[in-house]
Amino acid sequence: MIKEFVSEEMVINMGPQHPSTHGVLRLEVKLDGEIVKEVIPHIGYLHRCFEKHTEALTYPQIVPYVDRMDYLAAMYNEFGFALAVERMAGIEVPPRVEYMRVILGELQRIASHLVAVGTYGLDVGAFTPFLFCFRDREKILSLFELVSGARLLYNYIWPGGLSKEIHPDFVRLTKEFLVYFKPKLTELNRLLTGNKIFIDRTANLGVLDIEKAINYGVTGPNLRASGYKWDLRRDDPYSIYDKFDFEIPVGDGAMGTTGDCWDRYYIRVREMEESIKIIEQAIDNIPDGDVKSAIPKRIKVPAGQLYTRVENPRGELGYFIISKGANNPFRVKVRPPSFIHLMLLDELCRGNLVADIVAILGSIDIVLGEVDR
Amino acid sequence: MADTEFIKSVTDRFTLLLGEEKASQIVITESPFETFLTVPAELISVVMTELYDNPALGFDSLVLLTGNDEDDAVKTKNDDGSETLTGGNLSVVYHLESLPNRKKIIIKTIVPKANPEVPSVTPLWVSADWQEREAYDMYGIIFTGHPNLIRILMPYDWEFGFPLRKDYQNPEFYQGIKVPY
Numbered sequence: 001m002i003k004e005f006v007s008e009e010m011v012i013n014m015g016p017q018h019p020s021t022h023g024v025l026r027l028e029v030k031l032d033g034e035i036v037k038e039v040i041p042h043i044g045y046l047h048r049c050f051e052k053h054t055e056a057l058t059y060p061q062i063v064p065y066v067d068r069m070d071y072l073a074a075m076y077n078e079f080g081f082a083l084a085v086e087r088m089a090g091i092e093v094p095p096r097v098e099y100m101r102v103i104l105g106e107l108q109r110i111a112s113h114l115v116a117v118g119t120y121g122l123d124v125g126a127f128t129p130f131l132f133c134f135r136d137r138e139k140i141l142s143l144f145e146l147v148s149g150a151r152l153l154y155n156y157i158w159p160g161g162l163s164k165e166i167h168p169d170f171v172r173l174t175k176e177f178l179v180y181f182k183p184k185l186t187e188l189n190r191l192l193t194g195n196k197i198f199i200d201r202t203a204n205l206g207v208l209d210i211e212k213a214i215n216y217g218v219t220g221p222n223l224r225a226s227g228y229k230w231d232l233r234r235d236d237p238y239s240i241y242d243k244f245d246f247e248i249p250v251g252d253g254a255m256g257t258t259g260d261c262w263d264r265y266y267i268r269v270r271e272m273e274e275s276i277k278i279i280e281q282a283i284d285n286i287p288d289g290d291v292k293s294a295i296p297k298r299i300k301v302p303a304g305q306l307y308t309r310v311e312n313p314r315g316e317l318g319y320f321i322i323s324k325g326a327n328n329p330f331r332v333k334v335r336p337p338s339f340i341h342l343m344l345l346d347e348l349c350r351g352n353l354v355a356d357i358v359a360i361l362g363s364i365d366i367v368l369g370e371v372d373r
Numbered sequence: 374m375a376d377t378e379f380i381k382s383v384t385d386r387f388t389l390l391l392g393e394e395k396a397s398q399i400v401i402t403e404s405p406f407e408t409f410l411t412v413p414a415e416l417i418s419v420v421m422t423e424l425y426d427n428p429a430l431g432f433d434s435l436v437l438l439t440g441n442d443e444d445d446a447v448k449t450k451n452d453d454g455s456e457t458l459t460g461g462n463l464s465v466v467y468h469l470e471s472l473p474n475r476k477k478i479i480i481k482t483i484v485p486k487a488n489p490e491v492p493s494v495t496p497l498w499v500s501a502d503w504q505e506r507e508a509y510d511m512y513g514i515i516f517t518g519h520p521n522l523i524r525i526l527m528p529y530d531w532e533f534g535f536p537l538r539k540d541y542q543n544p545e546f547y548q549g550i551k552v553p554y
Contacts, residue, residue, distance in 0.1 A: 043525065043526065044524075044525060044527065044528070047526045047527070049536070051511070051537060052536060052537060087406075088406065214433050214434050214472060215433065215434075215498055215499050215500070216499050217434060217435060217436070217498065217499075217500025228472075230472065235475075302405055303405065304404045304405030304406045304407070305404055305406060305407055305466075306406035307407070307436075307437065307468055307479075309436075316436070318436065318437055318468075320437060320439055320466070320468070322441065330444070331439075331441055331442075333437070333439040333441075335436065335437045339503065340500055340503070340504075342503075343499065343500065343502060343503050372526060373526075
């Protein structure tokens with residue numbers, strides 16, 4: 001006769017090489033049967049000493065390194081870094097550059113969200129949307145290739161301007177892309193958003209309420225999915241975002257509870273629609289001018305410290321630059337949104353099934369290149 | 374963009390709370406782009422709790438926690454030409470934000486390298502957890518009261534010091550491999 005049934009805690013390792021961790025991440029998962037007791041993320045596998053490197057480089061030399069942090073939104077990383085240096089060095093950029101930066105930034109947001117949405121479908125077992133999303137993302141990458149010559153890491157937005165003049169076909173091809181892409185979102189909604197299996201898998205799972213979200217430092221789509229209207233493009237405006245008319249979508253728990261995985265997924269689909277709106281308003285109004293006219297021969301930043309932040313596709317991306325007046329910065333500290341969001345994982349996974357870890361991790365949309373820097 | 378009036382009102386509040394003598398240690402420092410409050414490490418707990426708890430201030434979000442090397446160690450030349458560094462300070466910069474009141478404030482604390490202890494703010498803001506671990510990892514700042522202060526980006530067995538300190542030296546060998554190889 002069994003006197004007492006003893007259940008032991010089991011520890012399993014997910015990763016570092018695991019297809020659903022979206023990079024090199026090891027999760028130490030403590031289980032009680034199928035129930036998750038604790039998730040301990042071990043990071044640092046992609047640590048490339050970004051902050052140490054910056055101390056030995058001049059400001060323009062840092063731009064390519066910035067690309068390699070969030071490699072799915074490289075254009076936006078450059079945008080933020082250029083903005084930070086310009087604010088400190090007092091560089092005024094021509095309106096043509098501002099318009100191009102916003103257009104490229106929003107195209108990058110669409111491309112990044114397409115990866116997030118596509119791979120999220122893949123994580124929970126829907127293979128087709130992944131292929132559709134990557135097909136459409138390719139078209140954006142081709143546009144980036146047209147202007148910058150590169151498909152993933154661009155080195156295009158420099159402090160003071162852009163590295164190359166805009167390709168004459170860019171405006172026409174971007175407009176063609178928008179016409180092509182709009183119906184594809186409806187297609188995606190039919191295929192994945194309203195799919196019953198997908199909803200069953202993601203609704204009411206990993207619910208994050210507003211108070212907890214703010215205390216965890218969550219920003220960007222993940223915070224908005226919890227129902228808090230906070231977008232740096234509107235709340236701490238930079239560049240020329242105040243000229244455009246766009247909505248800030250927030251999660252409302254349409255399929256379950258506000259702030260669940262489905263909300264975090266759907267907020268990204270709706271943000272793509274808003275990005276299209278911004279590009280449509282900007283693409284016809286690009287002023288004439290020289291994109292390189294404001295690029296200084298030598299960038300010298302006066303001594304001081306400044307924290308500059310932008311709304312990256314993943315959340316608040318900030319650069320805290322401390323300068324001592326030399327050609328290279330004294331210290332560049334990055335606030336990577338993914339690094340902060342990964343702290344959530346333990347909190348959201350506790351008490352859920354082990355199979356749901358993948359669904360929750362996919363919904364907070366991290367990029368390990370940025371977590372580790 | 375520095376909101377000097379607001380920062381002044383915050384320091385006035387601390388004068389009421391801590392008394393004249395202690396509050397005089399909290400100094401408003403103006404740098405060319407940002408104005409911040411310099412707070413001694415032993416007052417960090419009180420100051421942060423007040424900023425977090427007081428609904429009139431309501432700093433509910435810790436945006437960024439930065440460790441930094443002040444690079445103010447004194448260099449002395451030895452007879453054989455080598456240099457010895459003595460003293461020097463580390464610092465921690467907190468960027469706080471109040472989402473309901475739309476206010477921002479920057480707090481800075483400076484600690485000596487010889488005893489780099491700062492009270493942890495993780496009990497107030499969970500977002501400080503990994504950021505404090507990173508500051509420990511890179512600068513060796515000890516956050517007292519942190520639940521799990523271990524290395525985060527560097528290998529757990531890294532025993533060659535704290536890489537972002539300005540006086541950091543590369544190890545000659547790492548796991549039997551010569552550096553640089």
